[in-house]
Amino acid sequence: MIQNNKGSLQPAKFRRIASLIVSVLALNIVASIGISSALAAPIPGTHFPPIANQKSLQILAENPAQLGLSGYTNLLNTSLSGGKSLSLGGDGLVPPRWSGAWNDYGMYTSQPKQFEEPFNNLQVSWTGTEPSGTSLEVDVRVSPDNQNWTLWQTLDNSGQSAAFGSSNAFLFAQYRTRLFSDATGKSPQFGEIKLEANRRNLEGLTTASYFSLSNIASASPAQATPPPTYKVYATREGLVGGRTANGHIIKPRDRFVSLPSWSSLNDLGKQDYMVKITTPSGKTATAPVMDVGPWNFKDNYWHNPRFEFKDLPVGVPQAEKAYFEKHNGGYNENGSWVGNPSGIDIGDGTYWDDLDLEGASAGRVDVTFLWEGTAPPAAGITDVTATGAWHNGVVLKWNTNVATSGWVEYGLSERYGQSTPLNTHMVSNHSVVLTDLVPGEEYSYRVHGKDIYGNAVVSANKTFKTLPGVNTRLVPFQNDRGIGLTMGKKSENLTLLGARINPTYWNDNPKHDYLSGASTRPGALTTSGNLDLDFVPVCDEKGLNCSMGYGSGYKNFVRFENSKGENFEFGLIHDLGLSPNSLTTMLEANLSGGRKIRQYGAPDSVDQKWPHHYHFFWWENKILFSYDYGKPQIFDFNLDGLTISFVGAGRAKDDIVGINFHNIAFSPNGLQASDIIKDEQ
16 A cells, blocks of 8 residues: 555456457458458459548449459440550441441440448549540449349439439449440540449438339339339331340340330340230230330330430330320431331240230230339348357357348347447448457347348347456566555456656666566467456545556556567556646557657546556567557567566656556467466356
8 A cells, every 4th residue: 555645545446348349450450360350352443431421422433444354244345455445346236226326336334333331322423535426325323232223324424423312222333334436446435434422321211121213213202012014015126136235146036125225224144124024915924125225215214204205104105106196296316207106126036935926016015114113122130140259259240131231239138238339331241249248158149230221120139158267377577666566366457556766767767677567477478369458547445536646757558578679568658748647548669670669649638537448469470459449550560479568667756656457358369278277167
């Protein structure tokens, strides 16, 4: 017991803090010690900066010509050989005749791109050139689940935005560019593209738990309805041996349809956009959209709102109105005379064999636009597991059938009481690491998530049990006779109290003989492991006047030292020149070649009346350090001959050290088996 003008000091009562989620960054780095992240693999060529607030943007920028084979899902008569931009290839592909007076045509479709947080608006910018007689167009579409997609939206100019409804939310985006030329040998050039997605706050979503394109651009989506069906005139496509707009070579008795809009064109081999056709006789068939036409190429007459001809009712093709009622003077969007009222062309196999139709024109048929009513499954949680439990931590993993956010409730009963922060990154494979748990206890937990629509899902209660606590025998050292050292029965707690004797200052004391404390035995530590502990003040007999020291200077720290004599010291310091009235954080390193690291926090920023938590990982000649559950810092450090010390130091003769190192807890993989002391059961 030490007397001073603040009263007598004694160890403070301390309730263990028991919640921490280790950042995904840290988990990826420390995978060699058995902790890994389960985030979905990143998509090549994408990078998303951190999102700061609801209005900030998520940005994807890439040059498709530089991504090679990994960059696209469809490549049609488009050259990647230049390396700097996309251009037309050498196939001389003739585009659909409805698209204009073009003689050459190509199309590039990107891989789907997953953003980290939900969005409903994309601003799209690109670089490129359009020499006389050429043109390029860019389309974008979005999806909540990488399975159900909106229609493609065509953007005429760089810098335009595509909006997908104020009450909707999406996670995936895809772009494609179409290149046109009026003569062989001429080509537009398409360079870099940038997609800027706004951020949606999951807590504020109001979208219903279904996905229907009829709700896009609606602020108040209606209840889920079946996909729409419209009666339209149909014609046989034929054209065997020709190519469709997505590059398919038409075979005899082929099965597909053509609609007069680029917005519903499938990539080659895809079936995102399917129609069901029903004849007056009751025959039905389902086929993918593989071509553009007849008559128009921007007339998505089945969608509300329609892109073009907004004066016409939804469900009525412009060609029908032009033919019968001389809409637009009887011409299509390119000024060509409309020769029949058809709103759909049907491949021969579907026309003859499936629908049993005859002749070139089928009259009216019912066409159901299946994608307009597509509904992804509701979110569900599976495979909830607790793995790798150690004395004070565990790895929790679970899967969801659609991308969701995630967090965990946990505690020593089914009342829980603690939870991890909400992870807003939308993934299907989830992993959370809990640390600072109580050794040898059974915990209850359940996992939560929200899907892209904001619908909540929660698992049933599960349990795991932490391993008994482990400690290493500590070797006391006492270079300063004025500071007393008390060690706990199993080295899990240390108390340092007293005033130093040697009157010299830190900066002129090369022997460091102002130190008191204890360290691990040489050879006790394994090559990788972790350590948790708490810096706790001492208080008077009434539990008041709590402090970690008094006087002109004192510091308390954990020192990592290797066989070369190099060291890292992480802790707290009071010094009149650094933090005159209280403590601040301290990192001091003394490395080979005289190299030093000195990092300090803001003056007087640490309240020394309360405990502070420290967490360390060491592995592969690195140390990870975090203070009070903050962002981890990582340092390179040779771990050969590693020892760890728990140190208190006073600066001058009358300076007082008053510090408890509490709950010193090494993970089992941090200690050699011979140095582990198991807690009594």
